[in-house]
Amino acid sequence: MDSQPFTSDTIDALAAAYPLAPRHLQHRIADHPLLQLDALAALARRLRPESIEFNAATDLPLGISNDETPYTGLDVHETIDRIESCGSWVLLKTIDQDPAYAQLMHDVLGAIEPVVEPRTGAMMRLEGFIFISSPQVVTPLHFDPDYNMLFQARGSKTMTFFPAGDKEMISDRFFEQYFNGGPRNLPWQEEWAERGQPITVTPGEAIYVPILGPHWVKVHDEVSVSLSLTWRSEWSFHHADACRFNSRLRKLGLRPSSPQLYPADNRLKSYSQRALVRAERMMGRG
């Protein structure tokens, strides 16, 4: 890349928020040739079909479940061609399988490594995603299992954030089900609206999206293109395994204590879960 993806002010702003709070940031990659719609249409033709998701996405209720997602009948290439008017959302996943996008991802995430690693350790399982959205598209309330930097390249959108520790919105049981293969879309109640923290991004602006925090997204009046770069940490893998361990305890009729939120960690439960999985595998083989 010709220049740094962030100013030093932006790195300082991320440092003030990471890893718990969402944060509005600036970036310098909005005009990057790989983030223009023609390059993304070409990328969609190179990606494996399992790396692409798309669906109708306007006028959706905020609490829609993952299996109620509607389709338009267009294929993904037609959807990108007609994105201005087809009321759809396209997700290109693990774009780092393409060498040019992998380079971009490593350049950008490398620039924030000095903020991330002292707090949550090595950046693990890096992945890149592209969201291409028609005007007015809504992504319903959900959470993500990874840390995320979202870079707006075209159009604008508002993400509304809720705290990861809000048990009324996202229960221990919901996390347990998710980390055992369940859905990530959350039910929605209108009275939660006032607890949200909206952050709007336009081209050249980014958002740090905290791990596990519920959020929903609304695209404004133009086509939106966002790059999302994500990573995991040892902390996040321990948290996920602690959720899996808690669900075992619950099946035994116990009422396990909630997993710890950062900076406390969940090593003990996580190691117990991993030991049980290893033992089960050995018994399965034996």
Ligand SMILES: [Fe+2]
């Ligand atoms: Fe998300």
